Amino acid sequence: MGNARVPLGRVLATTTVALGCWLGGGHDAHATLGSDVASVAVNQQRLGAARQVQKVASGERHELRLPSGVVVHEYVSPAGAVYAITWSGPRPPDLRELLGPYFAQLARRDSYPRNGHHHMTMTGSDLEIRSSGHRGSFAGRAWVPSLVPSGVDVGASLD
Amino acid sequence: MTPKRTSWWLLAIPIVVLACGSSNSAGKQSPGGDAGSSEEGGAGEGGALEEGGMTGGDGSSPSGNNVAPLVVDNGPAGAGGSVDVSFISVTLCIPGTTTCQTIDHVSVDTGSSGLRILASELPSGFTLPQPNATTGSPLGECFTFDDGFTWGSVRSADVKIAGEIAAKIPLQLIDPNYATVPSDCSSTGSPENTLADFGAKGIIGINQIIPDCGSYCADTTVQPGGYYSCTGTTCADVAVAISAQVSNPIAFFASDSNGAVLEFPAIPATGAKTLAGSLIFGIGTASNNALGSASVQTVDEYGNFTTIFNGQTLTTSYIDSGTNSLSFNDSAIAQCSDGSGYFCPTSTVNLTAENKGLNGVTAMVSFSVANTDTLFGNGSDTAFDDLATVYGTSDSTTFAWGFPFFIGRNVYIGLDGAMTTGGKGPYVAY
Numbered sequence: 001m002g003n004a005r006v007p008l009g010r011v012l013a014t015t016t017v018a019l020g021c022w023l024g025g026g027h028d029a030h031a032t033l034g035s036d037v038a039s040v041a042v043n044q045q046r047l048g049a050a051r052q053v054q055k056v057a058s059g060e061r062h063e064l065r066l067p068s069g070v071v072v073h074e075y076v077s078p079a080g081a082v083y084a085i086t087w088s089g090p091r092p093p094d095l096r097e098l099l100g101p102y103f104a105q106l107a108r109r110d111s112y113p114r115n116g117h118h119h120m121t122m123t124g125s126d127l128e129i130r131s132s133g134h135r136g137s138f139a140g141r142a143w144v145p146s147l148v149p150s151g152v153d154v155g156a157s158l159d
Numbered sequence: 160m161t162p163k164r165t166s167w168w169l170l171a172i173p174i175v176v177l178a179c180g181s182s183n184s185a186g187k188q189s190p191g192g193d194a195g196s197s198e199e200g201g202a203g204e205g206g207a208l209e210e211g212g213m214t215g216g217d218g219s220s221p222s223g224n225n226v227a228p229l230v231v232d233n234g235p236a237g238a239g240g241s242v243d244v245s246f247i248s249v250t251l252c253i254p255g256t257t258t259c260q261t262i263d264h265v266s267v268d269t270g271s272s273g274l275r276i277l278a279s280e281l282p283s284g285f286t287l288p289q290p291n292a293t294t295g296s297p298l299g300e301c302f303t304f305d306d307g308f309t310w311g312s313v314r315s316a317d318v319k320i321a322g323e324i325a326a327k328i329p330l331q332l333i334d335p336n337y338a339t340v341p342s343d344c345s346s347t348g349s350p351e352n353t354l355a356d357f358g359a360k361g362i363i364g365i366n367q368i369i370p371d372c373g374s375y376c377a378d379t380t381v382q383p384g385g386y387y388s389c390t391g392t393t394c395a396d397v398a399v400a401i402s403a404q405v406s407n408p409i410a411f412f413a414s415d416s417n418g419a420v421l422e423f424p425a426i427p428a429t430g431a432k433t434l435a436g437s438l439i440f441g442i443g444t445a446s447n448n449a450l451g452s453a454s455v456q457t458v459d460e461y462g463n464f465t466t467i468f469n470g471q472t473l474t475t476s477y478i479d480s481g482t483n484s485l486s487f488n489d490s491a492i493a494q495c496s497d498g499s500g501y502f503c504p505t506s507t508v509n510l511t512a513e514n515k516g517l518n519g520v521t522a523m524v525s526f527s528v529a530n531t532d533t534l535f536g537n538g539s540d541t542a543f544d545d546l547a548t549v550y551g552t553s554d555s556t557t558f559a560w561g562f563p564f565f566i567g568r569n570v571y572i573g574l575d576g577a578m579t580t581g582g583k584g585p586y587v588a589y
Contacts, residue, residue: 090375092303096346109349114358115548116244116482116561117304117351118270121500130500132486132550132557133305134270135366136375136461137475140305 033085033099034144037062037076046097047072057157058149070138072098075158077149084143086158092138099142102127128154221422221437221447224322225415229423231434231542231562235264238358242541243483243562245423247438249274249363250319253287254327259319260285264360267421267438268481269572270462271364273371273405274318275302275309278334279353280360287314290329292388292397299387299394300331300405301344302371307351309333310340313386318408323440325411329403333357339392362481363408365419365438367462367585368575370404377401410574415441417577418584420448421480425567428507428527430540434566442571442588443580453571453588455581456516462585466558468512475556476514478570478587482561485526485547492528494549501531501548512558516586526563542566 032039040062044051049064049072056075064072070089077083087093096103105124115121120140122129131140143154152158220228227247234241245267252259262280289312292298298313311334318325335352351357364371376385377400386404387394409419423436439448458464458477466476469489484501495503507529515521529545544566550557564570573584581588 092305092347094343094346095348096342103346106349107345114239114241114306115484115486115500116270116479117268117306117362118479118482118559119486119548119550120306120348123498131305132559133303134462134477134479134481135272135368135371136373137463138303138305 032074032082032097033102033142034147035082035100036080037082039100040064040074040076040082043072043074043097047094058152066093068093073159074098075143077147079147079149081144081147083147083149083152084141084154084158086139086141088139090136090138092133095142102142102144220435221439223439223445223447225440225445226447227321227438227440229267229421229436229438231423231431231436233433233541234358235354235360237354238264238360239355241358241483242535243543243546244359245421245434245436245480245562245565246359247320247363249276249361251276251281251287251330252317252319253285254315254317258285259317262360266359266362266481268362268364268479269366269421269570270477270479270481271302271304271362271371272366272369272407273302273364274328274330274361274408275311275333275364275405276330276361277352277354277357278311278332278337281332287316287332289314290403292386292399294388294397296388296390298329298397298399298403299338299389301341301347301385301387302331302405303347304351307349307356308344308347309357310335310344310350310352311337312389313405318411320408320438321440323409323412323415325408326413328408328411329405330408331405333361338387338389338394341387341394341396343396344387364481365407365409365572367418367458367572367587368407368460369410370401370406372399372404373401373460376404407574409440410577412440415444415448416574417444417579418442418571418573421565421570421572423566423568426542426544428529428545430534430537431542432540434542436565442573450571450579450581450588451569453569453581454520454522455518455571455573455586455588456514456520456522457518457582457584457586459517460575460585462587464517464587465515466512466560467515468510468558471555473556473558476558476560478560478564480562480565482559483546484561485528485563486550486559486561487547487557488550488555492547495531499548501546502528503530503532504528505530507545514560518586522589524560524564 032043049066052063054061060076062074070093073086075084118134120131129142229245246264248263249265250261289297302309311332314332386399388397420439463475466473495501527545528547544563571588573586575585577584
């Protein structure tokens, strides 16, 4: 899949593994948020992404670069749980894949509070989502409050 | 499971407001600080404003063939209430006929492109033709807003607003019952295909960049979450040429098609029950849409320019009538205790930022941030020029100038590639 038109100038990290094709509809939603680090590899394969891993102050940050130009960061706690996900890119990502069982809350959420169609704030059951986006530019984060390592300020330290 | 919901969000439903015990005094509560930075309005401080809102400084509203009235109010019945959203009425006609339907409470959104109408708002029997994809099968669309997606069929209509007509243009007919929602559409988030979910009977996107998706959806490499070729109830991703995409209708008017002006008079810092404004089509094409001394700032292919605020250079800032607050990050301003992200300073904060277009033209903007709980404490106002919220994501390069920015201003939207008296778009001017 060519990447010539990725508006944000993202470049696939071809030195890391980019596997397979995006499987499209009909696959099982595999847990990533809230799941273990092995599930990140499954996300990578299903989304056709390249992946890089970086040590951070509290655990690891796994970066997935999707063919659509979206960059996803999955934060893994020292206890081995994916406690937060952030995304940024020209399209919304496949949140069903990334949020796993937490996606159902997003799909069913009430429309309130509203701040127009270009922002979203959602508080669910042990789930927080914040996102903003308008044409060509979407960014957001989702986290599981009960899994966030102590001392990590989700708002300040995750990108 | 339902997300936490704070009672004061349910502004428009008086029964719920009363039942939840929120402050319901008839008089306005003044914010703690003087609204020194907001423009002076004609009605003065305090007191309920009359139905229909205020008019311009000289007491008259713009008029003409190219003028469509806008209203900020509580939104259509059944949509759950609304704050700082402006609505317009749009007439759809079966192309080439006088068989038409007018839809009110279509929200006006400078942050997106294209006309989208709820199928549920059209009477049965009113059938617009549906164009085909290049496959020969009917064309469907999944449009991704940030707070959810709209799904439905693409239709063709003569779109009439005020005295302007865009003949036989594509629009999205939002319909949860159209075909089967594709998985790569629903995977983007929450469906908003009903009046209650969407909050309006439709939306008209009048962004500077005319097609709703652009080259991303025209690429022969099929991208998910855009356009679909639908055979029966099965829809598959398909590329669509820019010329066939749902697009900003203004670009297709027979005249006055190079842009538009949004005009809203100033209001008191405490808010207004409703607010009347105007959407004037064309820039420099008639006596009522001259640029005057407005500062023209060009924008990039996403409608973005730079805002310099608090020493930060925010390079992906934009003006967005479809966001109902000023949205930016500022850790020095207290947020409301319900975690909604709205600001709740103890008293109104007056701030300044500098906007800079790609062309280097700059303009200083003064704005105020009031305590949201105080503003909403009245319970019935629907327009505020000092409503603000955190931007809320990892993105630290954006100041989103939402609808409060439009109050007390004439904001010009110059369309991409269109020549105007202020130069060629895309630009914003004010």
